Amino acid sequence: MSDGGGGNSAYGHKAFHRSKSRFTDRITADGREGRPVTAGRYRLVVSRACPWASRAVISRRLLGLEDALSMAIADPIQDDRSWRFTLDPDGRDPVLGIRYLSEAYDRRERGHEGGVSVPAIVDVPSGELVTNDYQQLTLDLATEWTALHRPGAPELYPERLRDEIDSVMADVYEDVNNGVYRAGFAREQGEYEQACAGVFRRLELLASRLAQRRYLVGDTITEADIRLFTTLVRFDAVYHGHFKCNRWKLTENPVLWAYARDLFQTPGFGDTVDFDHIKRHYYQVHTGINPTRIVPLGPDPAGWHAPHHREELGGRPFGAGTPPGPVRAAEEVPARGRP
Numbered sequence: 001m002s003d004g005g006g007g008n009s010a011y012g013h014k015a016f017h018r019s020k021s022r023f024t025d026r027i028t029a030d031g032r033e034g035r036p037v038t039a040g041r042y043r044l045v046v047s048r049a050c051p052w053a054s055r056a057v058i059s060r061r062l063l064g065l066e067d068a069l070s071m072a073i074a075d076p077i078q079d080d081r082s083w084r085f086t087l088d089p090d091g092r093d094p095v096l097g098i099r100y101l102s103e104a105y106d107r108r109e110r111g112h113e114g115g116v117s118v119p120a121i122v123d124v125p126s127g128e129l130v131t132n133d134y135q136q137l138t139l140d141l142a143t144e145w146t147a148l149h150r151p152g153a154p155e156l157y158p159e160r161l162r163d164e165i166d167s168v169m170a171d172v173y174e175d176v177n178n179g180v181y182r183a184g185f186a187r188e189q190g191e192y193e194q195a196c197a198g199v200f201r202r203l204e205l206l207a208s209r210l211a212q213r214r215y216l217v218g219d220t221i222t223e224a225d226i227r228l229f230t231t232l233v234r235f236d237a238v239y240h241g242h243f244k245c246n247r248w249k250l251t252e253n254p255v256l257w258a259y260a261r262d263l264f265q266t267p268g269f270g271d272t273v274d275f276d277h278i279k280r281h282y283y284q285v286h287t288g289i290n291p292t293r294i295v296p297l298g299p300d301p302a303g304w305h306a307p308h309h310r311e312e313l314g315g316r317p318f319g320a321g322t323p324p325g326p327v328r329a330a331e332e333v334p335a336r337g338r339p
């Protein structure tokens, strides 16, 4: 399924509806589903434009999985065959040797229904898609891939906090992560108004939660922060204009803006963000809501580097661990995508 992109069918009818992930095989430490965690065996396919894929890009960096799990970055503009590797030499992913992500889906199941989405993990030896289950994928990176984590990797989904993390993430998903899509792809006024109001109601609640505490759950970064960040970082660039979530801008909410900047400036977050990919994808692919495909010049992203002063709230970003090292040269976001 899709997020309403291009010529595909996500929002042809009435309410925007996000379908369930289609391929849900889990890669686990004990290999109980026939997919054991193995260094170098799998390839993570992402678009830097996509908030769901960006969760995985951030987790992979924070956990230091770059050597164990390689990453392919798709062109932010899909064509009628969906995600493609046109950023790579000869338009082919150098590891999988394919031009379209759909080729990995086809190898898994010829004539599969349900579209081609990122994030996806592909089994390198067979070239088959393993999973496009974006909800489970990052939880497994945090809890099943531990043997391959870097020394000092944070605990992103600690057992003792799981109930609270799950409950925060459920609200964030419904009202924020997916709420902006329901607002953006609404086909009727009432549907839009309900979704848009829900986005801001939830953001206000999150802002009060974050006024006195640095992170959403506990005093360290967790999966919940990653999932809120991926929507906040896109907010003013695409959700405010393109998706009409425009009651206020992120930069106008002092708590959430400082929280988002704090994360942005934390190694592993902002260094994965490509505003060029984000803006071109949303404004050029969703032609149903932006038929001219014109990409706006603003907003000015320079503010992302401004001091946030959130250290004053205490908190230990990486708990007993340490920040990740620098981004691999091959994975650096090109200058035109950075603030």
Ligand SMILES: N[C@@H](CCC(=O)N[C@@H](CS)C(=O)NCC(=O)O)C(=O)O
Pocket: 001, 002, 003, 004, 005, 006, 008, 018, 019, 020, 021, 022, 049, 050, 051, 052, 053, 078, 082, 083, 115, 116, 117, 118, 119, 132, 133, 134
């Ligand atoms: N896999 C999930 C969520 C991931 C998702 O929606 N990814 C978007 C990009 S942000 C995508 O790949 N859409 C397919 C397309 O636009 O062709 C789903 O099936 O809804």
